Amino acid sequence: MRSFGILLKNEWKLSVRNMNMVIFAVLLPLVVLIILGMIYGAEPAFSGAAYMFMEQSFGALCTISICAGGLMGLPLVVAEYREQKILKRFQATPVSPARLLAVELAIYVIYCCVSLLTLILASWIFFKVSIRGSWPGFLGSWLLTMISTLSIGMMVGGIARNSKSAGVIASLLYFPMLVFSGATLPLEVMPEIMRKIVNVFPLTQGIQLMKAAFLGLPAENAGWSAAVMVVVTIVCTGISVRFFRWE
Amino acid sequence: MEDVIKVTQLSKSYGSQKAVSELELSVKKGTVFGLLGANGAGKSTAIECILGTKKADQGQVLILGLNPVRDRKSLFQKIGVQFQENCYQTEILVSELCEETACLYQSPADWKSLCSEFGLSGKYKSPVKNLSGGERQKLFIVMALIPNPQVVFLDELTTGLDAKARRDVWKILSELKRRGLTIFLTSHFMDEVEALCDQICILKEGRAVFYGTVGQAKQFSGCEDFEEAYLALSGEEDEIG
Numbered sequence: 001m002r003s004f005g006i007l008l009k010n011e012w013k014l015s016v017r018n019m020n021m022v023i024f025a026v027l028l029p030l031v032v033l034i035i036l037g038m039i040y041g042a043e044p045a046f047s048g049a050a051y052m053f054m055e056q057s058f059g060a061l062c063t064i065s066i067c068a069g070g071l072m073g074l075p076l077v078v079a080e081y082r083e084q085k086i087l088k089r090f091q092a093t094p095v096s097p098a099r100l101l102a103v104e105l106a107i108y109v110i111y112c113c114v115s116l117l118t119l120i121l122a123s124w125i126f127f128k129v130s131i132r133g134s135w136p137g138f139l140g141s142w143l144l145t146m147i148s149t150l151s152i153g154m155m156v157g158g159i160a161r162n163s164k165s166a167g168v169i170a171s172l173l174y175f176p177m178l179v180f181s182g183a184t185l186p187l188e189v190m191p192e193i194m195r196k197i198v199n200v201f202p203l204t205q206g207i208q209l210m211k212a213a214f215l216g217l218p219a220e221n222a223g224w225s226a227a228v229m230v231v232v233t234i235v236c237t238g239i240s241v242r243f244f245r246w247e
Numbered sequence: 248m249e250d251v252i253k254v255t256q257l258s259k260s261y262g263s264q265k266a267v268s269e270l271e272l273s274v275k276k277g278t279v280f281g282l283l284g285a286n287g288a289g290k291s292t293a294i295e296c297i298l299g300t301k302k303a304d305q306g307q308v309l310i311l312g313l314n315p316v317r318d319r320k321s322l323f324q325k326i327g328v329q330f331q332e333n334c335y336q337t338e339i340l341v342s343e344l345c346e347e348t349a350c351l352y353q354s355p356a357d358w359k360s361l362c363s364e365f366g367l368s369g370k371y372k373s374p375v376k377n378l379s380g381g382e383r384q385k386l387f388i389v390m391a392l393i394p395n396p397q398v399v400f401l402d403e404l405t406t407g408l409d410a411k412a413r414r415d416v417w418k419i420l421s422e423l424k425r426r427g428l429t430i431f432l433t434s435h436f437m438d439e440v441e442a443l444c445d446q447i448c449i450l451k452e453g454r455a456v457f458y459g460t461v462g463q464a465k466q467f468s469g470c471e472d473f474e475e476a477y478l479a480l481s482g483e484e485d486e487i488g
Contacts, residue, residue, distance in 0.1 A: 006350035010343045017338045085334035091300050092328035093351045093394075094320045246300070 003095070007103045015107050021073045025065040025111040029119055033061055037127040051215050054129045058119070059210030062142055063149075063181075063203060065115030069108035070149035071156075071174040078104055078157025079166030087246045097244035101154055108153070112146050133216030141213050141225075145206025148229040151236035152202070158240030177203045202229045250309075251276045251398055251429045252297065257306030259289075259296050259453075266292040268453040270306070274446070279420070279430040281440045284450035285483055290433045291331055293450065294402055297431075298328060311397060324353055327391035331402040331433075333383065335375045341386060342371040348393050356395045364419060365389050380407040388416060392423070399423075401432040405439060417442055437474040449481050456480060 015021055036057060045056040078101070081087050090100060123129035131138060152173060160166035179185055180194070181203035187195055198204045205225035212219035219225070252274040259267045267289045274280040282290050295301035297308050299315030308315055313322040335344055345358035362368050365385040375383065384407045391399045404420075405413045413436070420443060424430060434440050440447060441461050449457040449464075457464055457480045461473055470476040477483075 003350040006346060010339075010347045013343065014336050014338055081336075084336075085330075085332055086336060088300060089330065089334050090351075092298060092323060092326075092330070093348070094323045095351045096320065 004099060004103060007099075008106055011103055012107055012110065015073075015077070021069065021108075021111050024068040025073065025108075026115050026118065028068070029061055029064040029115050030122055032064060033119060033123055034126070036061075037123070042128065051132055052127075052129065054123065054127050055132065055215060056211065058123060058129060059138075059142075059214050060207050061119055061123075062116055062210065063145060063207060065112050066146045066149045066206075067174060067178060067203070069111050070146070070151075070153035071170050071177065072153075073111070074104060074108050074150060074153035075156035075160065075166045075170045076163055078154070079160045079163040082160075082245060082247065083162040085247070091246040097158070097246075098241050101158060101240060101244070104157070105150055105154055108150055109146065112150075116142065131214055131216075133213045137213035137219075138210060141206060141209035144226060144229040144233075145202065145210065148202035148206070148232045148236075151233045151240070155236040155240040158244045161245075177201050180204075181207060200228060202232045205229055249276050250274065251311060252280070252431060253307075253309045254297055255307045257293070257296055257308065258304050259292055259301065260304055265453045267296060267303075267450075270448075270450075270453075270455060272448055272455070272458065274429060274431060276429055277424060277427045278445040279424055279432065279443045281444035281447040282431070282433045282450065283440060283447055283477060284433075284481060288450040288481070289453035290450060291402055292453075294400055294431070294433065298400060324394065325397045327394045327396035327399040329387045329391040329399070329401045329404065331406075333387045337376065339375055340371070341367065341373055341375055341378070344375055344386070345371075345390070345393065348390050352394045354395055355393050358389065358393050361389045361392055362386075366415070381409060381412050384408055385412065385416070396428070398429045398431065401430065403434060404432055405434065405436060413439065437477050440477075441473045449477065451482055456482070 037054060040053040043053050045051055045053045087100070153170070156166055156169045156173070160169060180190070180198045181201045187198070187204070187208075190198070205228045209219055209222060209225045211217075212222075250273045252272070254270055254272045257267055257270040258265070270293055272280070282293060284290050292301065296303040297310070297315070299308070299319060302316075310322060311325055315322055341362070345362065349355040349358050359368070362371070365388065367382060367385060367389065370378065370382065375386065378386065384405065388401065388404060391401060405416055408416065417439065420430060430443070432443070444461060446460060447457070447464065448455050457467065459467070464480060465471065465473055465476045468476040468479040470479055
């Protein structure tokens with residue numbers, strides 16, 4: 001555990017020094033929150049809705065940092081370490097692939113936590129957004145969404161040949177998920193067949209769950225949503241450790 | 248004396264290109280072994296196959312009685328490695344790189360005293376990328392010694408060092424050898440090999456063309472000077488002359 005702590009401390013410092021994730025996972029969600037807040041203020045989500053537009057969007061806002069970390073930051077940093085032969089240096093030490101991946105995972109968990117906290121505080125202070133459902137339900141679905149999305153990133157980073165192919169795979173996952181998971185385009189406007197396809201994205205499930213929990217609405221198929229995310233997490237984590245490439 | 252490194256029938260090809268061919272060698276405890284050869288002769292591939300960071304096509308390797316692939320975690324507690332391409336995170340500081348390396352071992356050496364032995368104290372807060380070539384090379388030797396190893400592998404250990412720094416490194420390595428450290432190195436400097444190595448192996452196109460001591464190499468080739476002997480044995484001699 002001592003080595004985990006020291007690796008985490010140093011890798012965290014390197015990540016912050018690099019600034020990319022500070023901007024995309026922490027500042028960007030705040031900027032989007034402020035812009036949405038300035039446009040919609042305290043308007044209801046639709047005429048006659050019992051909750052504000054801002055409250056309806058809160059769950060989706062929380063996934064910006066999760067996507068930035070899990071589908072961009074994490075796979076790219078691991079693939080870059082492989083390409084720069086930093087992993088090869090680690091290969092000639094006693095450290096295990098699982099420990100290295102866990103350290104990188106922990107870094108993006110920290111970013112997601114920081115982003116969640118700042119979003120909760122800023123939306124409450126500036127726009128009076130507050131939860132109507134249950135905190136445990138919301139945090140539980142947030143946690144599942146985060147871990148399942150980060151595990152996808154870990155898998156891509158663990159097995160991609162170099163940072164170029166990791167970048168391509170990351171984009172192939174990132175943009176469809178961002179557009180079709182309900183983060184930007186509402187699920188309700190999609191044709192039935194498409195909704196079935198995007199239903200296997202953990203992000204789609206996560207956003208639905210988080211939205212329901214935040215607004216205090218009954219969650220449809222909560223069990224199915226949780227199951228999708230748990231299965232994705234187990235499969236991706238397993239693949240990333242089993243098929244890890246040092247070089 | 249026991250064999251610390253034992254390699255039998257090691258071969259590795261890249262496609263149809265034979266990089267290492269039926270390499271056999273053994274290194275005794277507390278000795279310095281030099282693997283020599285021109286660029287592209289297969290030295291780095293041989294080291295990587297011995298360490299298990301590249302998969303050999305055939306052959307056996309035992310280091311301290313352990314299989315480097317199967318027993319990776321326990322073996323690498325006891326050996327230090329400096330690769331030819333030294334790779335580090337772009338923005339990392341000297342202190343961070345040392346700390347991050349030391350934390351992986353059960354009983355690491357004190358990296359601060361190693362750094363000062365190699366004249367790197369006062370550089371802790373410098374980014375590794377801002378060090379001079381010589382300082383960086385020394386830092387990577389320090390990193391190979393951080394595990395408190397029983398064996399070190401140094402691939403082109405003094406490339407990029409000036410004459411004074413090379414002598415300093417020799418002195419430190421001789422002292423470590425006196426204390427029982429086994430050293431496996433590759434080098435392009437024959438004065439260095441002559442000063443340090445107990446046994447050498449010269450590779451040519453992946454094959455061992457000479458195996459023995461520096462004295463035997465001179466005798467065998469009929470050359471007074473070891474560099475001449477090396478050139479004759481490795482077939483690098485100017486054939487026109």
